[in-house]
Amino acid sequence: MLSQEQSEKTVFSNDVVGGLRQRAWVEINLGALAHNVRQLKGLLAAKTALMAVVKADAYGHGAVTVARTALSAGANWLGVATIPEGIELRQAGIDAPILILGATHTPEQLKAIAHWQLQPTLCDPKQALVFSETLAATTGGNLPVHVKLDTGMSRLGPLWEQATEFVQLVHSLPHLQIASIYSHLATAENPDRRIMQQQQQRFETAIAQVQAASMSLPLLHLANSAATLTSPDLHYDLVRVGLAMYGLYPAAHLSSSVQLKPVLQVKARITQVKTIPPNTGVSYGHHFVSDRELRLAVVGIGYADGVPRNLSNRMEALICGRRIPQIGAITMDQLMLDVTAIPDVAVGEVVTLLGQEGKEQITADDWAAVLKTISWEILCGFKHRLPRVAVNREQGAGSRE
Template sequence: MLSWEHTPSLIPMMRERAWVEIDLAAVAHNVQQLRRSLAAGTDLMAVVKADAYGHGAVTVARTALQHGATWLGVATIPEGIELREANIDAPILLLGAANTPEQVRAIAHWDLQPTLCNPKQALVFAETMSHMGRSLPVHLKLDTGMSRLGMPWQEAAAFAQLVQGLPNLQIASVYSHLATADEPDQTVMQLQHHRFEAAIAQLCSAGIAPPRLHLANSAATLVDPALHYNMVRTGLATYGLHPAPHLSDRLNLQAVMQVRARITQVKSLQSGTGVSYGYKFIAPKDMQIAVVGIGYADGVPRLLSNRMTVLIRGQRIPQIGSITMDQLMLDVSTIPNLQEGEVVTLLGQDRGDRITADDWANLLGTISWEILCGFKHRLPRLTINQSQEVAHGVGKEGSGGRS
């Protein structure tokens, strides 16, 4: 496992082909912006699942906690363990379901806080914790309309009473998840909010007062303070992207991730020459092309072939031909004296222009979440300062040394 701290010469090597730049100053800025939008007493959970959406879970978690986040959210037990092994001691909510005694023991050992979704799961947790002779904080999830994990909201009181009556389990929160908070039409979101409120009323009538209630994801955090309760769970906004175009004016967020690669060859093509597999591009005239050392094995979707642009010297340049596993080609006929080794910006800022994950998502008919999570760890993660110079390698801390 390589760690830059022990091999300083690794940084130039990591930038020889292609890399992902992570701007921790932007993480800090976004968390501070989100923090200021919340009422006093409302916690901010930074969702760092999926290796912090590809940004490096440990490094992002540390930065978020230093600038106003108080909780962390992960999807899986190994994701939580990675944070604990990095000596992060903030409370960590396991958003995914765990169902076996082995999982329960791991959760307890690593001081994670699980989500309970049904009585069967609760009984497994209670029995296992009784054998361990210790108690565990648990979070009850209600299904208010997502139709994914969670107990039906109509059964909130009965479920909470069951868990409350079980030994060695302590209810730490009750929460739900919104399905359409990023849509301009708020009808479904308001219905889910109403159902969550009705569930809370059930709990109050049963004499149950959970320490925390939480409902809002990034979109809901930006939409309506009434959805904040005691805590919000922000994922995409932490990484500097707005969940929907109509929310883009709600907070001044800064993109955290930039993706760059180097030109490995510049060459001349004659008119009529085919480019790449399948000849999906035929040169319409004599032209100059550049080969770039990044491809779909790194996370550049092949479906962007002949559709995307990149930035070189602040100029938008079209990609041509089929994107291949390790390389892609550009039409650089408009750039004079281009040299091997020059940097190409696939996502991010170059001089006065910027290409965003939203741009790719719109071309592909998908969402920016998928774009961010798609960059493989074959691409080194490097943290940068705001002057765009490499500060240090994320390495072991940011991406588990998997680059």
């Protein structure tokens, strides 16, 4: 078993020789994370548990540290997408129940699941048969499994009309113990609730049919972040919260339901400052040409770190609480800013690319709007060569470090 220090050293570290914050880094505000979990728990009935979704390295925030913080703040379950993600948490000493939300199929995968005491999603009869037979031939023990139904996502699980047949099969197989029945909503963030309501009705119809077949009901869950923020009617026994836990709203109209604080900030340092004359091209392709003399700052972060190249000439950064335009093509390891408005800016100055300084804030939603994508993709894009630095503070005024 890895120690806490060993399990986190590739993601979270304290400053070492030379300083991890010399170039660029991601700050993870554990105080904000705990606040968000408590706020979300406050929306739930006492009987309803909260699953912290920490797949994709906790949306780029660092799975082990996020999982520990979320559990300490009141989360009951953890959700991952893959077996290795679950193993990482177990190796870190985390013993909370872990649901694998993705599909697993082979005997080898099942053996790993059983060994690490993870809980798989069942989505088709063949998978259930393989799992039962493998357990019979190996451990002989019972394994908690979670039955997934397709109520309109058209992804994993049998169609909802086949729920009773599938649940009866799983129930009849030795060594499989149904821990929950669940489904996933396709349009929960949409103000138009018609499709979500249709999915919920399908889910409840399927559950009623299962119950009518004289089978006792396990845990039921349907809600993602958006549904958790929408209505208690969608909460059932468990909610699965990802984006909201990280302090972002799945849609603007849901922002009044609870006060969330962004957990992640992306920062980098200025590595050179220079003055360039009018009619000077900046960066590859000279897609930006200065129309006047300006002060240019080179910043040590680029698209290899997760700053999308398509934001070139379309984004801003914060220095001492002021918005500063980015200019020229974003390169693999560096980008340029027009810092003419801050004449005393110097090498080593901290630049906030995502986060808050004073009254100004730039969020993953801002980048997503420019790129016509979603904030989930932005958060998951920051690479591991950016050290994750854990902090525990309220967002406040920026400082010149």
